[in-house]
Structures are given as C-alpha cells and as structure tokens.
Amino acid sequence: MTRIPLVHLAHARSGDKGDTANVGVIVYDEAHFDLLREQLTPAAVKVHFGTMVLGDVERFELPNLSALNFLLHGALGGGGTMSLMNDAQGKVFSTAILRMEIEVPEDVAEAVAGRGRVPAGWTPEAYGAGPA
Amino acid sequence: MSGERIVRVASGQGFWGDDLEAPVRQVEGGSIDYLMLDYLAEVTMSIMQKQRARDPEAGYARDFVPLMERIFPQCIADGVRVVTNAGGVNPTGCAEALVEAGRRAGVAGRAKVGLVTGDDLMERLDDLIARGHELANMETGEPLSVIRDQVQSANAYIGAEPIVEALGKGADVIVTGRSTDTALTYGPLIHEFGWSTDDHDRIAAGVVAGHINECGAQATGGNCLIDWWNIPGMAAVGFPIVEVSDDGSFVVTKHGGSGGRVTRASVAEQILYEMGDPTDYITPDVVADFTKIQLDDQGNDRVRVHGVTGGPRTDFLKVSIAYASGWKATGTLTYSWPDAAAKAQAADRILRERLDRLGLHFDEIRTELVGWDSTHGPLVGAAPADLPEVQLRIGVRSSDRAAVERFTREIAPLVLTGPPSVTGFAGGRPRVQEIMAYWPALLRREEVESALKVEVRDV
Numbered sequence: 365m366t367r368i369p370l371v372h373l374a375h376a377r378s379g380d381k382g383d384t385a386n387v388g389v390i391v392y393d394e395a396h397f398d399l400l401r402e403q404l405t406p407a408a409v410k411v412h413f414g415t416m417v418l419g420d421v422e423r424f425e426l427p428n429l430s431a432l433n434f435l436l437h438g439a440l441g442g443g444g445t446m447s448l449m450n451d452a453q454g455k456v457f458s459t460a461i462l463r464m465e466i467e468v469p470e471d472v473a474e475a476v477a478g479r480g481r482v483p484a485g486w487t488p489e490a491y492g493a494g495p496a
Numbered sequence: 497m498s499g500e501r502i503v504r505v506a507s508g509q510g511f512w513g514d515d516l517e518a519p520v521r522q523v524e525g526g527s528i529d530y531l532m533l534d535y536l537a538e539v540t541m542s543i544m545q546k547q548r549a550r551d552p553e554a555g556y557a558r559d560f561v562p563l564m565e566r567i568f569p570q571c572i573a574d575g576v577r578v579v580t581n582a583g584g585v586n587p588t589g590c591a592e593a594l595v596e597a598g599r600r601a602g603v604a605g606r607a608k609v610g611l612v613t614g615d616d617l618m619e620r621l622d623d624l625i626a627r628g629h630e631l632a633n634m635e636t637g638e639p640l641s642v643i644r645d646q647v648q649s650a651n652a653y654i655g656a657e658p659i660v661e662a663l664g665k666g667a668d669v670i671v672t673g674r675s676t677d678t679a680l681t682y683g684p685l686i687h688e689f690g691w692s693t694d695d696h697d698r699i700a701a702g703v704v705a706g707h708i709n710e711c712g713a714q715a716t717g718g719n720c721l722i723d724w725w726n727i728p729g730m731a732a733v734g735f736p737i738v739e740v741s742d743d744g745s746f747v748v749t750k751h752g753g754s755g756g757r758v759t760r761a762s763v764a765e766q767i768l769y770e771m772g773d774p775t776d777y778i779t780p781d782v783v784a785d786f787t788k789i790q791l792d793d794q795g796n797d798r799v800r801v802h803g804v805t806g807g808p809r810t811d812f813l814k815v816s817i818a819y820a821s822g823w824k825a826t827g828t829l830t831y832s833w834p835d836a837a838a839k840a841q842a843a844d845r846i847l848r849e850r851l852d853r854l855g856l857h858f859d860e861i862r863t864e865l866v867g868w869d870s871t872h873g874p875l876v877g878a879a880p881a882d883l884p885e886v887q888l889r890i891g892v893r894s895s896d897r898a899a900v901e902r903f904t905r906e907i908a909p910l911v912l913t914g915p916p917s918v919t920g921f922a923g924g925r926p927r928v929q930e931i932m933a934y935w936p937a938l939l940r941r942e943e944v945e946s947a948l949k950v951e952v953r954d955v
Contacts (some may be wrong), residue, residue: 367912370799374760375721375722376721377765377766377768377769378769379769379771380770380772381770381772381937382538382635382934383635384771386768386769386770386771386773386782387768388760388764388765388768388769390722390764390768391763399551403705406822408659411705412875413875414874414875416873416874416875420552422773424771424773424774424775426768426787426789427787427788428787428788428789428790428791428803429764429767429768429789430731430764431764431768433768433771433774435772441756441860441862442933443826444539444932444933445539445542445929445931445932446537446821446824446893446931446933446934447931448704448824448826448860448862448891448892448893449864449870449891450864450866450870450871450889451864451870451871455870456871458721459721459871459872459873460871460873463783463872463875473545480721483725487727490725490726491725491726491727491730492727492729492730492731492755493728494726494728494729495594496722
C-alpha cells in the first residue's frame with residue numbers, strides 16, 4: 365500500500381449555504397468508490413480541514429453518481445457578506461479536500477499517477493481551443 | 497403521441513453578472529421553447545433593496561431590460577417564452593421597464609408580460625410577528641424579533657404556481673421576485689405537461705433539471721474541474737438546455753456547434769453544487785431525492801437524466817431575510833522576493849499594533865497571504881522564503897463604522913512606514929462596506945400564497 369493525494373482519484377465541486385461549505389467529491393473510476401467511502405469519513409475530513417472548519421462535518425452518499433457530499437459547518441467566517449475570507453463562498457474547498465492523502469494499493473497508485481493534473485506540454489492556448 | 501413530445505428549456509443566466517451574450521446565443525443558436533434567466537442569490541436581494549432605497553425605480557436586475565430589448569423580437573417570432581426572477585425586490589418596476597423595452601423593440605400589440613408579486617414580506621413583518629410567526633433563524637433558532645430593526649429585506653421563496661398561472665394567461669415573458677431558482681425551469685414543464693401537484697416524481701425531475709440549469713455554464717464546462725484543460729470553444733460556451741419528456745426524464749445538452757462540454761461528469765459536478773442532504777432537497781412544490789438520479793452519457797454532449805423520485809411538499813416556505821450587521825473593509829499590499837511572506841507577516845503585525853494603539857475595536861481581523869494561503873489556509877503550511885511575491889490581504893469587521901473607516905486609512909502608510917519591497921497600492925483606500933447578514937427562516941405557506949398576485953399586461 366502507498367499514500368497518494370485524492371486529486372488523482374476524484375474531482376470535486378464546492379459551494380455555500382450560509383456559513384456552511386458543501387463539497388461534492390466524485391470518483392473518476394467507480395471501482396475506487398468504496399476506497400473513498402472507507403477513508404473519507406466525516407472524522408477524517410474534519411481532521412484534514414483542522415481549524416478551517418469550526419463546526420461538524422456531515423457526509424451524504426450518492427452511489428448513483430459515485431459521489432460523496434460533505435457539509436462543513438462553520439467554515440466560511442460567518443458566510444455571505446459577513447465573511448472576511450478571500451474564499452467567502454467556499455468555491456475552492458473543492459480543491460482543498462483533494463489534498464487529502466488516501467491509502468491505495470501500489471498498482472492503483474501507478475494507474476492513476478498524473479490524473480487530475482494538467483498534462484505535460486500543455487499550454488494555455490489549448491484551453492477553449494477547437495470548435496465554436 | 498404525447499410521450500414523444502419534448503419541451504426544451506434553455507438556461508441563459510446563472511446569476512446577476514453572468515455572461516451577457518449567453519441568452520442571445522441561446523435564442524439564436526437553435527430551437528428552444530423556454531429561456532430561463534436566474535439572477536438571484538442569497539445576497540442579491542439585499543443589494544437590490546439598498547439600490548431601491550436610493551432610487552424607488554431600482555431594485556431589480558437592470559441588465560435584463562436591455563437584454564430583452566435585443567432578443568424580444570426573435571423570442572416573439574420563434575415562440576420562445578422567457579421566465580425570470582430578474583424582478584428582485586421590485587418586480588413591478590422591472591415589468592414596467594420591460595413593457596417599455598418591448599415597445600422600443602417593436603413588439604407592441606404582439607407580446608404580453610406576466611408579473612408575479614407578493615413574495616416581498618418587508619411591509620408585513622410586524623403583522624406576521626404580532627400574529628405569532630416567530631420567523632426563527634433556521635440555524636440558530638433565535639426569533640426574528642432579536643434583529644427586527646436591522647432587517648433590510650424579507651422575501652419568501654415562491655414556487656411554480658404563479659408562473660404556471662401566468663403562462664396559462666398567455667404571458668410571453670414572466671417577471672417574478674424571489675421565485676426559487678429551480679421553479680424557473682420546472683414551472684414551464686408543469687404548464688406544458690399539465691403535471692398535477694401530486695405528480696411528485698415528475699416535478700422532482702423538473703427540480704433536478706432546474707438545478708442543472710440554474711447556474712448556467714457550470715453544467716456545460718464552466719468551472720468544470722474534470723479535464724478542464726482541454727474543454728473546447730469556451731470563448732462562446734454553450735449554456736445548458738434540458739430537453740424534457742412528459743415522464744420527467746430529460747437530456748442535458750447545448751446547442752450544436754457551441755463551446756463547452758456536456759458529459760456525465762460535468763453534469764454530476766453541477767448536481768452536487770450547493771447540495772445539502774441529497775435525499776431531502778426541499779423546494780416549494782416537492783421534496784426531491786437526488787440519490788435516485790441516473791445519468792446516462794449518450795455521447796455528443798448529451799446526458800440523459802432519469803429515475804428521479806420525490807415526495808410531497810412541506811407546509812412551509814423558506815424566507816430569505818437580510819439584515820444590516822455592521823461594517824467591513826479589506827485592504828491589500830504586495831510584497832516581493834526575497835522573504836516576501838516574512839515581510840507581509842511583519843507588516844500585518846505592525847498594522848495590528850497601530851490599530852490597538854488607536855484604541856480601535858473589531859469583531860474580527862483576518863489576515864491572508866494571497867499567493868500562499870488565502871484559498872487552502874493552514875493546509876499549505878508555512879510559506880517558503882523563496883516565494884517570488886505575495887499579496888497581504890487584511891480584512892476587518894466591526895459594528896463601529898468609524899473604526900472600519902479609520903482602518904482603511906492605515907493601509908497606505910505601511911508603504912513608507914513598514915517592511916520593504918512593497919507595491920500594489922495604486923487602487924487607493926479600501927472601501928467600507930455595510931454587511932448584510934443572512935437570516936433563513938420558515939413561514940407557513942398559506943401566509944404567502946394568499947398574497948401572491950399574477951397580472952398579465954400587453955406590451
């Protein structure tokens with residue numbers, strides 16, 4: 365077994381409701397869903413975020429989307445226009461969760477290496493290139 | 497056969513400030529039946545309320561009027577009906593401006609404007625409280641009376657019924673106040689297919705379609721994390737279109753030839769956006785279960801969505817209340833290598849000492865280093881000494897406006913009186929902003945529904 369960052373196994377999107385950030389985590393490969401379900405427990409996510417999340421962490425499962433949804437309470441400095449945070453609406457809690465380390469078998473680590481990151485040789489001209 | 501009938505609802509705006517060209521592309525780029533334009537977010541209503549306090553004719557999404565002047569003739573010619581919550585806290589003013597825009601656009605005598613009012617509870621708050629409605633904060637349980645004097649706006653999230661009524665009366669463009677975002681999509685579906693209020697599964701499917709539409713291009717490649725680097729055509733990204741069948745199943749797509757990408761993953765990302773308990777997605781018309789959604793990627797920017805279930809609506813409507821809650825300001829300065837972060841941290845320390853010496857009190861002072869920890873906080877550890885540059889970002893919050901005002905005069909002096917290699921102060925003093933805090937509450941639905949009014953006016 366070895367440890368790799370979640371960014372190689374999943375993508376994510378986050379948003380806000382008052383002072384709560386929601387983070388939806390979607391696995392790239394359905395076969396890894398159970399791995400995430402076992403390791404991305406509310407307790408583990410709470411520990412990961414440390415002082416960034418003052419309240420509880422709740423987790424909801426959406427196996428139909430190979431996804432987990434987390435509610436991070438007390439994460440947005442009061443929320444809305446109260447917050448002094450640069451990320452007052454929790455838009456990038458999505459990528460913050462992808463820093464979590466996940467224990468995976470060596471062959472999985474090898475198979476997903478580089479996934480979720482811009483490929484070598486990429487240039488900004490490639491974004492939005494193509495039709496339309 | 498009715499089962500083969502498809503209704504196309506296109507999304508044209510995901511918030512007030514979204515891509516102004518997107519609705520034009522939706523109308524011109526191919527065949528659609530409805531265009532929904534969502535302009536409202538939690539804080540938008542309070543911003544509009546402030547604008548209206550300064551100018552009684554303001555208080556709605558002003559972008560909407562020139563937009564309609566552009567697209568009105570084609571919408572009427574093609575039979576595309578527009579449903580929007582652009583009315584904000586002044587739907588009547590918005591509808592009047594829209595009628596004028598329609599006349600300027602040459603559709604007089606050929607178009608009808610629907611106007612939905614009654615969601616605004618501001619004038620009724622004292623009466624509601626007197627009659628025993630506590631409007632308790634859903635998060636803290638405190639009754640509204642605690643902050644009654646500070647309330648700036650109060651609006652009930654209303655459902656599809658008034659939209660359906662206005663469509664039934666022949667309105668071509670419907671302007672509402674705080675319609676719930678998803679109702680702008682499922683309202684037209686209820687009208688088209690004649691779903692009854694206890695068709696829970698089908699209305700819930702309409703809610704999912706609405707959730708996918710309500711943030712514009714976030715469902716079609718915008719802000720999309722998966723393989724973002726090779727999404728094509730983003731300069732003219734296609735906004736989502738839902739193609740809905742009578743059974744509630746639908747296909748998420750976009751106009752052929754438009755930019756962006758619709759895949760199972762892009763749609764899944766948007767489904768999870770601002771999600772709470774996925775089994776209990778509450779709207780005014782139904783409680784939807786998002787854990788039953790099935791997504792089939794058909795390729796070619798088409799994702800079929802089916803299997804959605806729902807349960808009966810609750811007896812309550814959510815009320816969005818904004819209240820004045822003090823003042824804040826944020827100042828920034830940029831420090832360069834070497835030891836950029838150390839310089840920024842030293843400046844922060846000196847500034848805080850000066851604020852102390854001035855006897856200023858703040859409820860919160862927050863320091864972030866943009867370029868290092870302002871997005872992922874302590875998860876990134878201590879900044880390396882070789883960081884090329886960093887932006888010091890300091891925010892303060894206080895109930896004392898004068899304290900915040902004085903803070904805004906303490907940033908620029910740091911340039912000559914603090915750590916070296918500092919720049920980036922050309923923007924002038926930070927602006928003092930009034931904080932509008934959010935107070936979510938519940939109210940029995942009959943209190944709101946009895947006050948809702950639907951009018952249809954000729955252009």
